[in-house]
Amino acid sequence: MEYLAGEGLWLKGNLHTHTTESDGKLTPRECIALYREKGYDFLCITDHHRTRPGGEEDGMLILGGAELNNNNIAPRVCWHITGAGVQHSVDEIRPTDDPQKMVDALKAAGAFVTLAHPAWSLMTDENLRTLQGYDAIEIYNGVSDFYSGRGDSSVQLDTLAAGGRLVGITAADDTHFYGPDAGSGWVVVRAAARTREAVLEALFEKRYYATQGPALYSLQRLADGRIRVETSPLERILFYTDSFFSADRVHTAPAGGSLTQAEYAPSGIDTWVRVEGIDAAGKRVWSNYIDLTKKETAHAKR
Numbered sequence: 352m353e354y355l356a357g358e359g360l361w362l363k364g365n366l367h368t369h370t371t372e373s374d375g376k377l378t379p380r381e382c383i384a385l386y387r388e389k390g391y392d393f394l395c396i397t398d399h400h401r402t403r404p405g406g407e408e409d410g411m412l413i414l415g416g417a418e419l420n421n422n423n424i425a426p427r428v429c430w431h432i433t434g435a436g437v438q439h440s441v442d443e444i445r446p447t448d449d450p451q452k453m454v455d456a457l458k459a460a461g462a463f464v465t466l467a468h469p470a471w472s473l474m475t476d477e478n479l480r481t482l483q484g485y486d487a488i489e490i491y492n493g494v495s496d497f498y499s500g501r502g503d504s505s506v507q508l509d510t511l512a513a514g515g516r517l518v519g520i521t522a523a524d525d526t527h528f529y530g531p532d533a534g535s536g537w538v539v540v541r542a543a544a545r546t547r548e549a550v551l552e553a554l555f556e557k558r559y560y561a562t563q564g565p566a567l568y569s570l571q572r573l574a575d576g577r578i579r580v581e582t583s584p585l586e587r588i589l590f591y592t593d594s595f596f597s598a599d600r601v602h603t604a605p606a607g608g609s610l611t612q613a614e615y616a617p618s619g620i621d622t623w624v625r626v627e628g629i630d631a632a633g634k635r636v637w638s639n640y641i642d643l644t645k646k647e648t649a650h651a652k653r
């Protein structure tokens with residue numbers, strides 16, 4: 352079973368971006384030009400409570416998008432929820448509405464729904480478990496990293512997964528300031544074609560990875576059950592699972608060298624695996640979860 356490679360195109364995109372339509376510093380036009388310069392293929396502009404329709408603008412695939420926020424439920428928890436690929440406006444949703452209503456409205460609009468930056472939002476596992484129907488959680492959020500120091504939500508994701516819920520894993524820059532936040536995290540999808548429909552299909556089918564720079568070229572579950580990954584040069588490759596300890600979880604390159612592949616044999620008690628890589632500059636790449644309880648069949652060749 353190959354989860355990533357196969358026929359198709361690697362397309363790079365940001366699923367969470369702000370412009371002057373809400374609290375971002377660049378106009379949508381300037382924003383699109385910037386991401387085009389950075390080599391992005393698609394972009395989702397997710398201004399707060401302001402739906403931007405999908406289309407193609409200045410050569411960039413634009414996924415319809417919006418971010419819905421409720422900052423008012425409790426003094427120390429907020430809910431920020433983004434939709435990519437919204438097919439119609441969700442502007443009727445108010446910032447005082449229930450977060451579940453926000454997810455439901457985005458789903459009804461056809462979106463790939465992501466719970467943004469739970470580490471920044473100080474969300475508990477109960478918060479994540481109570482909300483139903485979302486597709487993914489940001490494991491990395493750039494603006495939370497550079498401006499608040501809480502960009503990494505990997506513990507929230509793995510705690511939820513250890514409870515049995517495997518959601519998609521994304522990275523996004525969530526740029527507002529167009530400083531170091533812009534371009535600090537994105538997803539790479541394996542899409543059948545360079546279209547919005549193909550990008551969305553790849554997101555829903557989890558044919559993508561999240562990254563700050565390094566690449567995953569192949570992620571496989573071999574016939575004997577081992578998990579094998581091929582990557583751009585990395586200093587460490589880690590196989591996270593829902594077991595506390597695993598003697599061969601962490602693979603480290605020899606001094607002065609690098610790793611471009613690694614394998615992991617799941618233990619009898621692992622129910623999932625996800626792969627994370629770190630390059631010499633400290634930049635990370637994250638796979639989606641592989642559900643070991645599922646007998647998976649290969650995707651149709653594309």
Ligand SMILES: [Zn+2]
Pocket residue numbers: 418431467468
């Ligand atoms: Zn947010």
Ligand SMILES: [Zn+2]
Pocket residue numbers: 367368369397418431467525
């Ligand atoms: Zn945002």
